[in-house]
Amino acid sequence: MWELIRANQRKSFWLFVCMGILLLLLGYTIGSSLIPEGGGSFGVIIALAIWIILSIVSIAFGSNILLAISGAKEVTPEVHPQLFNVVEEMKIAAGLPNIPKIYIINEEAPNAFATGIKPENSAIAVTAGLLSKLNRDELQGVVAHETGHIYNRDIRFMTMAGIMLGSIVLISEIYFRGMWITGGGRRYSSKSSKSSGQGQIIIMIASIALAILAPILARLLYLAISRKREYLADATAVRFTRYPEGLASALEKISESHLDLPSANKVTAPMYIVNPLKEKGMKIADLTSTHPPISERVRILRSISQGANFIDYQTAFDKIKRKASPILPPSALTNQEKVEIRKPGEVIPVDKTAKQNKRTLGDLMMTVNNYSFINCVCGMKIKVPAGFGTNKPQVTCPRCGHVSDVVTNKII
Amino acid sequence: MALIVVLAIIAFLAFFVVSMYNSLIRLRNQVKNAWSQIDVQLKRRHDLIPNLLETVKGYMAHERETLQNITNARTQAMSATSIEDKSKAELKLTDAMTKFNLVVENYPDLKANQNFLALQEELSSTENKISFSRQNYNDQVLYFNNKIEMFPSNILAGMFNFTKEAFFELEDKGERAVPKVSFNK
Numbered sequence: 001m002w003e004l005i006r007a008n009q010r011k012s013f014w015l016f017v018c019m020g021i022l023l024l025l026l027g028y029t030i031g032s033s034l035i036p037e038g039g040g041s042f043g044v045i046i047a048l049a050i051w052i053i054l055s056i057v058s059i060a061f062g063s064n065i066l067l068a069i070s071g072a073k074e075v076t077p078e079v080h081p082q083l084f085n086v087v088e089e090m091k092i093a094a095g096l097p098n099i100p101k102i103y104i105i106n107e108e109a110p111n112a113f114a115t116g117i118k119p120e121n122s123a124i125a126v127t128a129g130l131l132s133k134l135n136r137d138e139l140q141g142v143v144a145h146e147t148g149h150i151y152n153r154d155i156r157f158m159t160m161a162g163i164m165l166g167s168i169v170l171i172s173e174i175y176f177r178g179m180w181i182t183g184g185g186r187r188y189s190s191k192s193s194k195s196s197g198q199g200q201i202i203i204m205i206a207s208i209a210l211a212i213l214a215p216i217l218a219r220l221l222y223l224a225i226s227r228k229r230e231y232l233a234d235a236t237a238v239r240f241t242r243y244p245e246g247l248a249s250a251l252e253k254i255s256e257s258h259l260d261l262p263s264a265n266k267v268t269a270p271m272y273i274v275n276p277l278k279e280k281g282m283k284i285a286d287l288t289s290t291h292p293p294i295s296e297r298v299r300i301l302r303s304i305s306q307g308a309n310f311i312d313y314q315t316a317f318d319k320i321k322r323k324a325s326p327i328l329p330p331s332a333l334t335n336q337e338k339v340e341i342r343k344p345g346e347v348i349p350v351d352k353t354a355k356q357n358k359r360t361l362g363d364l365m366m367t368v369n370n371y372s373f374i375n376c377v378c379g380m381k382i383k384v385p386a387g388f389g390t391n392k393p394q395v396t397c398p399r400c401g402h403v404s405d406v407v408t409n410k411i412i
Numbered sequence: 413m414a415l416i417v418v419l420a421i422i423a424f425l426a427f428f429v430v431s432m433y434n435s436l437i438r439l440r441n442q443v444k445n446a447w448s449q450i451d452v453q454l455k456r457r458h459d460l461i462p463n464l465l466e467t468v469k470g471y472m473a474h475e476r477e478t479l480q481n482i483t484n485a486r487t488q489a490m491s492a493t494s495i496e497d498k499s500k501a502e503l504k505l506t507d508a509m510t511k512f513n514l515v516v517e518n519y520p521d522l523k524a525n526q527n528f529l530a531l532q533e534e535l536s537s538t539e540n541k542i543s544f545s546r547q548n549y550n551d552q553v554l555y556f557n558n559k560i561e562m563f564p565s566n567i568l569a570g571m572f573n574f575t576k577e578a579f580f581e582l583e584d585k586g587e588r589a590v591p592k593v594s595f596n597k
Contacts, residue, residue: 081530085537092449093544136536240544342543 005153012157015225019164019218023047026168026214030175033207036200051167058163063115063123066271070113071263072103072125073368079104080131080364086140087124090147093240100124100150104368108361109259110134113271114146115155122150127261128368132361133253141237141247142254145273148236154229158270161222168218172211226270226290234297235313242308242342248301255294296320308341374404432568439556443577446549447495450580453542454489454502460538461486464531471522478515481508495578502542503581509535546580553577 024044031043058065077084084102091099096119103125105111110130116122124146134142149155238244254274264276270290303316363373363383370386378400388395393406465479472479485508489501522528557576560569568574 082533082537085533085540089537089540089544092541092548095548136533140540 005151008153008157012153012160015157015161015221016164019161019168019221020051022214022218023051023164023168023171026171026210029203029207029210030171033200033203034178047167047171050170051163054163054166054170055160058159059117062117062159063121066113066115066268067103067123067125069263069265070105070125070268071107072105074101074123075104075368079367082136083126083131083139083143086136086143087147089140090143090240093144094147094151096122096147096150100147104128104131104364105263106365106368107259107261107263109261109276110254110257111261111264111276112142112146112273113268114149115271116150117156117159119150119153122155124150128361128365129257129259130254131364133257134250137241137243137246138250138253140241141243141250142273144237144240145233145247147240148233149229152229152232152236154233158226158229161225162267162270165215165218165222169215172215175207175211223290227292230291230297231300231317234301235310235317238301238304238308238313239310244301244304244308244341248298251294251298251301304341372406374406376400376402376404378402429568432565433572436559436565436569436572436574439552439559440574440577443549443552443556446545446552447580449545450542450549453538453545454498457505457535457538457542458486458490460531460535464528464535467525467528467531468516468522471519471525472515475515478508478512482512484508495580499578499581506539509539550579553579 024047027043027045027047028040029043031046032040035042083104087102088099098120100114100116100119101121101123103123105125105127107127108129110127110133112124112126112130114122114124124143126142130142131139234247237247241247251274261272261276264272266277269275269277274294275291300313300316300320303319304312306312306315366373366383372384372386374382374384374395376382376397376399378397380397380399382395382397382404384395384406388406394403395406396403461482465482468479482505485501485505489498489505492498492501516522559565560574560576
């Protein structure tokens with residue numbers, strides 16, 4: 001298992017170097033196209049400064065920013081004991097140093113993500129809709145996938161790649177906007193200094209070409225890696241749970257939902273287990289998508305039959321994709337002991353109607369938001385928001401008219 | 413000159429032996445640590461069972477035998493000391509719990525009881541934790557036992573009385589051939 005993490009670290013290093021070179025090249029050409037003498041090194045310094053600032057911000061606050069904009073709330077075990085149990089099980093299976101923090105997002109669309117540069121301060125966030133839709137094995141599959149991201153150090157990897165991509169995009173953007181405003185003037189001034197006429201035009205063309213191409217190149221690189229990470233996390237989830245069907249049917253259920261996740265955006269989308277933004281143009285989705293197609297992920301998971309280690313996933317992957325492209329480094333595939341697929345867990349049948357399901361979901365969302373519940377004698381369940389009636393904490397039952405005290409939950 | 417060479421060789425050998433000894437100790441401690449993780453979960457299971465029995469008592473008056481089996485298996489499991497005995501006793505307890513879960517299917521009232529559902533969730537989670545930590549433990553035992561058997565660490569292991577650790581099995585080997593019982597609809 002350690003081989004996998006090491007391979008990941010090697011890869012992040014080379015990706016880092018590649019994107020870094022692209023960034024510096026971009027800074028250099030743009031710099032020298034704007035200021036003919038000594039502009040190159042000035043551009044490099046600016047590019048480095050942008051990169052350093054973005055890195056500091058996202059490494060120090062990235063997790064918190066992500067959790068805040070997705071509307072995730074940290075919860076205590078009482079809110080959802082099963083979720084806590086499942087996360088602890090996966091912590092044991094992965095041998096993580098401690099249990100990730102657990103967040104619930106107040107949304108009906110089923111989805112989940114993990115965050116944290118280091119396994120020690122990682123967090124897993126799931127939406128309330130996910131909890132109400134999935135059974136235990138499926139929830140375990142989703143949590144295992146997220147734990148897989150934490151275990152494989154994917155989050156650090158993707159954050160670093162994301163910072164590089166962000167810096168490259170930002171610099172090209174600034175360059176083009178700057179050209180709109182001052183471009184004309186600069187070109188005239190460079191023409192006036194006759195000594196560097198022709199060379200300057202070549203540098204100009206090169207910098208424009210690079211400013212157009214670099215972001216596209218960086219993005220395609222980023223997306224390809226992002227998709228590969230998803231497959232890898234699926235493989236890790238299978239190894240942890242020893243039950244591919246759990247994740248497969250969870251993915252299916254998640255993809256059946258056509259609800260939008262309004263709290264997700266283009267930047268945070270790659271973090272989720274399933275792309276939260278519904279894509280319109282499906283044709284080019286394969287190249288520009290952050291996630292592999294769900295149907296394919298499900299088919300790979302369903303065709304695993306021999307066992308639950310990485311070789312079994314790779315075999316199934318090759319069979320479905322009909323080409324051998326290694327998801328996992330070959331070094332991680334040697335010396336694998338056999339891991340047997342376990343039996344499905346007992347499914348406690350949920351004979352709930354859609355209406356009841358909606359009500360449990362609503363209750364869960366209210367618990368997360370610190371609502372209190374008051375049971376009236378007539379059987380009515382009154383939901384009271386936090387801080388209701390601070391000076392007069394009483395509520396009248398709308399059905400039978402009994403007045404209950406909000407604090408003691410007793411009838412007055 | 414010769415003296416220096418001899419001293420260097422002795423120093424090198426001493427260093428080699430010490431580092432090998434330390435790695436044996438480290439592996440043995442990892443095995444111990446993995447075992448204590450299983451132990452925590454086993455204790456948790458033993459603690460949960462009386463609560464479960466108390467909850468179902470009223471509903472399952474006619475299933476005295478099934479409940480008695482669980483109680484006996486639990487007592488046996490709690491008194492077991494060696495790893496082999498524990499494996500056997502826990503296997504028996506798992507069997508008794510499986511039978512119990514089959515019987516529960518006949519009591520729809522019980523299955524609607526919130527208290528019972530919460531306990532069952534705790535129990536099945538504990539079972540999972542046992543099986544995940546067991547896998548971890550067996551991995552560690554495998555590393556340790558390999559080290560003890562392989563040359564040259566086997567010489568040192570013999571000198572300092574490192575003995576092989578036992579695997580913790582919770583599945584009956586013969587049972588694997590039996591078709592799986594699924595509670596899925």
